[in-house]
Amino acid sequence: MKKIRIFAFVSFVIGAVIISVAFINCKSGAKTNQNDNLKFNGKGFALVELFTSEGCSSCPPADELVAKVQKEVGDKPVYILAYHVDYWNRLGWKDVFSSADYSKRQNEYAHWLNLSQVYTPQIVVNGKTEFVGSQEERLRSTIKSGLQGSGSVQLNLGVTLNANNTASVQYKVEGNTGSASNVISLALVQKQAVVKVERGENGGRTLAHAQIVRNLQTMPLNKNNGSATIALPAGVEARGWEVIGFVQNTNNGAVLAASKSLVKVSADVGQQDKNIQ
Template sequence: MRKISVLMLAPFLIGAVIISSAFVNNKRIEKLKPEGKGFALVELFTSEGCSSCPPADELVAKVQKEIGDKPVYILAYHVDYWNRLGWKDVFSNADYSKRQNEYARWLKLSQVYTPQIVVNGKTEFVGSQEGALRNAIKNGLQGGDDVNVNLDVARNANNTATIQYKIEGNTGRGNNVISLALVQKQAVIKVERGENGGRTLAHAQIVRNLQTLPLSKNAGSTTLTLPAGFNAQGWEVIGFVQNTGNGAVLGASKAQFKVTAAID
């Protein structure tokens, strides 16, 4: 686990790096069994420049293969603050580092670190801890479904996508937003320098674009630019409603791109 100190109200990261160890819990945990009407939004903060991160990337990829049609939604944000160690993560974005800082404020943490996982905006732990992840998902699935998120995504001919959303339920819109993440399902990168230099890393559920909109009404739409090399089969959109006062995620859903031969 790699930690870095932050000022809770600052928009940037400061402080010295504190190195500590994290170990993967290899004990087999019971398969995911949803017992309620809940959901689990799993947000991983990771980096190709962090030697502790590959086990967490492998863990979320493993869980992603297991979930099937269960309401479990995985987002992997590649932060940018480890880029200074000699390798620029090609998926990194300063906006994702700022989002992690928001969680530090919501969860009253004195530091941010990688790999970190946050589930439903309420529970956080070291991203390579399998038991903690499975328990958090189980707890999320046992919850309620007070807010339903319905998404529809359409690819346009000008290399953009239009995302329409409709929210059902009591959202208390005054403090809530809807976030829409464009997700690349898989990628493999050969890291040439830095802490993971010489390794080939596999990634899953990579957030490539994140738009957050005020929830002023229960329905709306937005347009995203699609990255070069986009393939409808390898991408999806995950949307979620979040309370900006405490970080709690109230509902989530996903939508797949329609595969059309005329465009693909």
């Protein structure tokens, strides 16, 4: 009887060890697969556009997700834009970052992607794929697909900070864009912000935001190089901000190229930003 008990105990311990090792390996494999989704295996890129709002209780997880991905991508060609729409403002809290222009842009995607309505949080990648903004695995796999693309069109940006609280952006497009309906859009991006929401669905919560679009300008792409001036919001410094540009086909919404350049503050205001990506 004693031998039987000892044998049963040993069998239990061995079984527990096997299960624990399997669990650890499973977790390790999941982590590896997750990181694999952000590997840069081609000449492509991923423009991630999030439509969000401080008035939407479902949006904070999506905001947290894009902030997490933004930290992971490093120097990979992944460009994240968070547009705060304005149609949630009527429910008791006005999102200070919201704009009717961003709601209009989301409705343009509804037209391009044949959607019956808009919603938040919504993510659109490269103008072609949309899904609920808090779906992490979907976001990672879609970014991976974008990075594995051909990248037949290239966009280069440079930014000059002016003394009058504006930024001059120079752009150059290389490759055959193939359509007279293409436009170039330039987004001024505030890297991060923290806001205490006092009312609405998120009332009482303190929300952290990343990659906030504060200004968006769109122009016809009449030639492969040009410039534009973007106004910075009043009362803020440009330190740590960036400009993300992208070329888009207005017939179907497909994004053909994207790039970014930091807006740097230096002693010599107006110096050309040399960090062209």
